[in-house]
Amino acid sequence: MVDLVSIIYEYSRRERERHKREEGVFWVTDLVRCPLKRVYETIYPELSLRDLFNPRLIVGTLVHRGVEGLVKELLTGFKVEVEVEGSRRVLLSDGSEVEVRGRLDVLIVGNGSREAVEVKTARSDKSIPQRHHVDQARAYNWLFDLDRVYLLYITPERISQYTVEDRMNDAEVAERIESRRAPRYQWECSYCNYSVLCPSKVVT
């Protein structure tokens, strides 16, 4: 007997291990979400364990893997790489330096340009492209020195792509790292693992 569920569970576990918190390292996703989550992840790591085997998140991961494989297989005439990691150092206002890391779903190089694909799955196509996804794409343009990011939305109603050419700069990245605005977006608390103990939770 082959235990397929265990294989998926093991994959989720390995992905989590790859993204363990390190002192002085910020991921691009930290720039586009509530800064308190990063703090609580360190203090209360067990509260996010349920995400390890959340079917909705796993479906999103599998769609990512599928799209990455398709682009690599079918896009010809370009150099295509998947799951590409990059990092850059940023100077903060107190004179200290931190590292910002990110991981592209797909990097496409050719015809004199550097482009990336960021895959997003959603339950509906309401309000796409979402503000925090556009900001994430702007951060990737900065981090990987890209010409553009294609935000590819896969939803039950629509499969659509949006092009983001705008980019963050060092000052905006530093400002986002130093920001204490919690939550960063009003809707975040409704989906937050730490809302069960957070004094800054916004109840809507």
Ligand code: SF4
């Ligand atoms: S509950 Fe809201 S304010 Fe608190 S950590 Fe979560 S997103 Fe941030």
